[in-house]
C-alpha cells in the first residue's frame with residue numbers, strides 16, 4: 001500500500017493548481033452572478049487534457065482513470081471552484097458511454113467530451129419521482145427507426161450549456177408488480193421539441209438548474225445507450241463514479257472554506273489575541289479537518305479500487321461511505337468557518353454563506369444522506385430494507 005502520489009498524478013495536480021490560480025473563486029463567483037458559463041476555465045482544462053482524464057486513450061482521453069478524476073475535482077474545489085459538469089459529464093456520461101456505448105457511439109461522443117468541445121448533462125429527476133427513480137413517467141415510445149420522448153424533468157443542471165443530455169425514460173411499464181424498465185437516451189440538446197426553463201435555486205452556481213420538457217422529441221435508435229429496457233445496468237456503473245466525484249468536490253470545498261476560516265481567525269482580534277485561539281472556534285475546525293482527510297482517503301481508495309478493476313459492490317461500499325463522511329465533513333467545515341466570521345460571514349462580499357449552502361446541498365443531492373445510510377445499512381451491514 002503506497003499513499004504517495006505518483007509522479008504522473010503530481011504533475012496533473014501541478015497543472016490543476018496553475019489553472020486554479022488563473023481562474024480563482026472570484027472568477028467563478030462573477031460567472032455565477034451573471035449566470036454565464038465559465039468557458040475560459042473550461043477551455044484551459046480542455047487544453048491541458050484534464051477534461052479527458054477518465055476517457056480511454058483510444059477515444060481521445062489520457063485514460064488515467066477515476067483516481068485522477070477525483071484528485072482533479074478535489075483540487076479544483078480546494079481552489080474554490082468545483083465544476084458541476086465534472087459530476088454529470090465526466091462523472092456520469094463518460095463512464096456510461098465508455099462502458100456501455102457501441103464503438104460508433106464512443107467515437108461520436110467521447111473525443112469531443114475529452115477535448116472540451118462538447119458537454120453532456122444528465123436528466124433523471126422528475127417532480128413525482130425524486131429518490132424513487134422507478135416512478136418516472138417520461139416515456140420513450142418506439143416508432144420505426146426512432147423513439148419518441150415525452151414528459152418532463154426538473155433540477156437538470158447545465159442543460160443550457162450542454163450539447164447532449166443523457167435522459168432516463170420509461171420504455172416499458174414492466175410486468176404487474178415488477179419495476180418499470182428504463183432506457184438511457186443520449187439526446188442532442190438542439191432536438192426539436194426539447195425545451196427548458198430556468199429554476200430559481202439559491203445556490204451560487206454558474207451552472208443553473210432547469211425544468212426540461214420533452215414534447216415528441218424524436219431520438220434515433222442509434223442514440224440508445226446500452227440495451228432498450230436495460231438503463232438501470234448503465235446507471236449502476238455511473239453511480240459509484242458519481243458518489244466519488246461529488247464527495248471529492250465537497251472535500252475540496254471543505255478545505256477551501258477551512259483555509260478561509262483559519263486565515264480570518266488568525267488575523268481577527270477582539271479581546272486578547274486572534275479569535276482562532278478560542279477553542280470554541282478552533283476545535284470544530286480541527287474536527288472538520290480530520291474528517292475531511294478521512295473522507296478524502298476513502299474516496300481515493302474507492303477510486304483506486306475501481307481503477308484496479310474491483311467489483312462494483314466492493315467499490316460502491318467504500319464510495320458510499322466516503323461520500324457520507326466527505327459531505328458531512330464539508331458541512332462541518334463550512335459551518336465552523338462561517339462562525340469565525342461573525343456577522344461579516346453574512347455579507348455577500350465575504351462569500352461565506354454560498355459555501356455553507358453549497359456544503360449543505362451535499363447532504364441532499366445528487367443522492368441524499370438517508371439513501372447513503374440505507375445503502376450502508378442494507379448492503380454492508382445486512383439489515384432489512386426500510387422503505
Ligand SMILES: Cc1cc2nc3c(=O)[nH]c(=O)nc-3n(C[C@H](O)[C@H](O)[C@H](O)COP(=O)(O)OP(=O)(O)OC[C@H]3O[C@@H](n4cnc5c(N)ncnc54)[C@H](O)[C@@H]3O)c2cc1C
Nearest residue numbers: 122123124125130131132155156157364365366368370387
Ligand atoms: C443543485 C441541484 C442539482 C441537481 N442536478 C440534477 C441533475 O443534473 N440531474 C437530475 O436528474 N437531477 C438533479 N438534481 C435532483 C436531485 O438528484 C434530487 O433533488 C434528489 O435526487 C432528491 O430528489 P427529490 O428532491 O425529489 O427529494 P425526495 O425524493 O422527495 O426526497 C426528500 C427527502 O426525503 C428523504 N428520503 C427520500 N427517500 C428516502 C428513503 N428511502 N429513506 C429515507 N429517507 C428518504 C431524504 O432526506 C430526501 O432529502 C439536482 C438537485 C439539486 C438541488
